[in-house]
Each structure stands twice: as structure tokens, then as C-alpha cells.
Amino acid sequence: MIWDFTEGNLFDIWEPEALQVPVVLNSPHSGRIYPRCFVENSRLDATSLRRSEDHYVEQLFFSGVELGAPMLSANFPRAYVDVNREPYELDPRMFVGTLPPFANTASIRVAGGLGTVPRIVAENMEIYRQKLPVDEALCRVEQIYKPYHAALRRLLARTHTAFGRAVLLDCHSMPGNIRLSGSGIRPDFIIGDRYGTSASAEMSRLALKLLEDMGFAAVRNKPYAGGFITEHYGRPARGLHALQIEINRALYIDEATLKKKSDFANVADAIRQFLENFAAEVNVGVENVAFAAE
Template sequence: MSEHDSDNDLFEVREPEIQRIPFVFNSPHSGRRYSRAFLEQSRLDALSIRRSEDHYVDELFGCVTDLGAPLLMAHFPRAFLDVNREPYELDPRMFDGQLPPYANIGSIRVAGGLGTVPRLVAENMDIYKGRLPVEQALDRVETIYKPYHACLRKLIARTHVEFGLSVLVDCHSMPGNIRVAGSGQRPDFIIGDRYGTSLSPDLSQAAVSLLEELGFSVARNKPYAGGFITEHYGRPARGLHALQIEINRSLYVDETTLEKKPQFSLFATTLRSFLSAFSLYVEKYADSTALAAE
């Protein structure tokens, strides 16, 4: 038997009545359903274990179905399983038993305690009271990670077939104290495009410019260039674009209590304005690209 709750509670796709724009939105880190079994394994209290969440990002981007795009959202928490990693970035020190030989045990993320099954939440707090059976890690990969990515691939492929291109937007939040090295900038948003490899430069610059026009401070790729999802699914030469959006969570949430700020709804409305403008830009980009190919 799996250690997690019913598979139906793991993640969901919210679909528009009709998909009208060539976008897929993904919120892999906003899950906040903590199973009793997981909490019993943890040394952290119910608030501390939530420090790795992208708080309410699924709600902030909930408007995308009205705009005509699907939203894939995790319900399992990032502290339990991080689908923005390779499937087997696993730390052997965490487990009783032998990891498979294909596990990536030497990645920087594993060394930092932030592998596929994380050892730490933010602020370097250990999650677990002791070692886990290795079978638990492998079960999470088989029963959650792989179905999640299969679902994401299907959404991207469907969009690409229907529109001739697809734009995956990987939706995240970041701590309010993040600074851009060398400048001291405290950005409201960071647009990550894997240094130009996962997204057309035109689309990347458009995202930055549109956010700046709304009065936000925006950085690009620093300190977050995009994780496994952005890197893995972004193939702009094939019309498969992927960008990561990091939102400074101090704009909309109290980072101590994790409660929404009074301006949450206003911020969500402003974000919707950006997403609407960006989708219009992408439609024009798609039309111009199609004409150039004729």
C-alpha cells in the first residue's frame, strides 16, 4: 500500500471550457495536503513544514482557465516530493536500503538537501526524524512523479498539435529577501528561461517588459533560471517554449504566518492583467512565426 492519500488527491488539471490560447500553466510546488503518515515521519511542526511551499500560487494563477488555458496543480507538498527535479535525484544518506544504480546521488541539489525527495525545507530545517525505507522514495517516484509528468507532457503535446506551438509557464514563488547578486536588486518577479535556451528571446523580453509596465521590478535568470521542468520541456526551435515565473511572495502573503495579505485579491487581478497581455503578445508572435515559415 502506498504511504500517501488517495491517488485522486495527488494533483489535478483545471481545464477551460475551450482552450483558446497556446499556453499550459503548471504549479508544482503549491500543494498543501499533508498526509497524516508524512506528518508523523517529520520532526517539524505544521507551520514549519510549509516553508517550502509556493504559497497560494495555484490560486494566483487560477484565472488562466478563464483566459483559455489549462492549469496543472499539485496537491502533494513539495516537502514530500519535488517534481521539479530529475526523477531520481536522491540522497543515499536519507534512506535505509540500496538506491538503484541509475539514481543521481551527486547533484548539487541533492548535496543541498533539495533532491526529488527533499531532506530539508527552507531555512535548512531537517524534515525527517530518521531514515526512510528506500522503497518509500521509489514509490513516490512511481506513483506520483511519473504520472504527474505524463500528465504535463500530454497537455503540452495537445497544445502544440492544436496551435502549432506551446508555451509552458512554470509558476513559483520566492522568499521576500531574495536579492540579485551584484546589484542588490530585490525583484518582484524573476523570469527564468535557462539563459535563453528554453524560450524565444522575444517572448522572454516581452514577459519582462509587460511586468515592468505594470510597475514591477523584474530580473531575468538571476538567481533563478528555471529548474528541471523549464529545462526539460523547453525546446524553442521546435515551437516548445518554457519559462519559469518566480513571484516575490512578500507581495501577497505574510511570510511569518503564511496568511494572505489584504492586497491578495488586488495583486491577483494585476497578475491576470499581465497574463492576458502576455497571451495576446504570444498570439501575435505565433502569427508572425507562421507567416515567416510560409
């Protein structure tokens, strides 16, 4: 979809009828509103630009709102600005002009073309025909990145105040060709907790067990341990836990056409069951165990 943003359509906040669980859902990469000027200045066609989306993830996890958790979801695409990065993780080779001295220009993600303003989409396809003005990158940070994170902070703070704790589920999708190194196993889900730093071990084990009990192949941290959002917001010792959940796209879309598979509704129902069981455990038990161990 090609559209031009206004202040009111950068992202959606889906509110439950009442806060019933200490969970906040976040879908930062499922946005599919592409600014007209962005598409016109890209060397890629519309389908290629969409290769880095977390396709329909906000729809897969929307049942969490019905269960009593708020959800934040981006409308802007990851290819335009990636809010799962530091605010100024920028590649100086992409821009005309000088970046501010506080910009992180040397991260691994910048080197790979996947900074706050990405240089590539999946399969290493270059996005832009020519270099961008530095002011364009800084404008995206100020007008899109910062408002998004401000909204996420408010949701987490409200939930933490209401329950004394909050669990952020950062929802993503991964390519269907992902395999675990050395085993060839294709995971259906990957739970990332930044190797135990963004959430308690009990929280991660709970998520894995629930998925495995449903018949899914679920693994922890490899190859995706979580990005900036998981790392930045996860503070287990303060009762703030952040888990990244990656779902294999091959379960629910045709990755060539990006169309939903006939099994889409069944996958969404399974995620609803997972969220219901996860929220129930968080509400009544697992957090008390986690805090006692910390």
C-alpha cells in the same frame, strides 16, 4: 492540511471552457495536502514543513484558465516529493538500503538537501527523524512523480497539436528577502529561461516588458533560471517554450503566518492582466518573430 492521498487527488487539472491560447500553466510546488504518515515521521511542526511551499500560487494564476489555458497544480507538497527535479535525484544518506544504479546521487541539488525526495525545507531545517526505506522513495517517484509528469506532457502535447506551438508557464514563488547580488534590488518577479535555452529570447523579453510596464521590478534568470521542468520541456526549435515565473511572496502573504495579505486580490488581478497581455501577444505575433530567428 493533513490528508492521505488517493489516486484521484494527487493533482488538479483545471480545464478552460475552450482552448483559446497556446499556453499551459503549471504550479508544481503549491500543494498543501500533507500525508498523515509524513507529518508524523517528521521532526518539524506543520508550519515549518510548509516553508518550502509556493503558497497559493495556483490561486494567483488561476485566471489563466478563464482566459483559455489549462492549468496543472499539485496537491502533494514539495517537501514530500519535488517534481521539479530529475525523477531519481536522490541522496543515499537519507535511505536505508541501496538506491538503483541509475539514480543521480551527486547533483548540486542533492548535495543541498533538495532532491526529488527533499531532506530539508527552507532555512536548512531537516525534515525526517530517521532514515527512510529506499522503497519509500521509489514509491513516491512511481506513484506521484511519474503521474504528474505524464499529465503535464499530455497538456503540452494537446496544446502543441492544437496551435502548432505551446508555451509552458511554470509558476513559483520566492522568499521576500531575495536581493540581486551587487545591487540590493528586490525583484517582484524573476523570469527564468535557462539562460536562453528553454524559450526564445523574444518570449522572455515579452514577459519582462509586460511586467515592467505594469510597474513591477522584473529580472531574468538571476538568481532563479529555472529547474528541471523548464529545462526538460523547453524546446524552442520545436515550438515548445518554457518560462519559469517566480513571484515575490512578500507581495501577497505574511511570510511569518503564511496568511494572505489584504493586497492578495490586487496581485491576482495584476497577474490576470499580465497573462491576458502575454497570451494575446503569443497568439498574434511574438512566436512568428521567434521562429523566424531560430
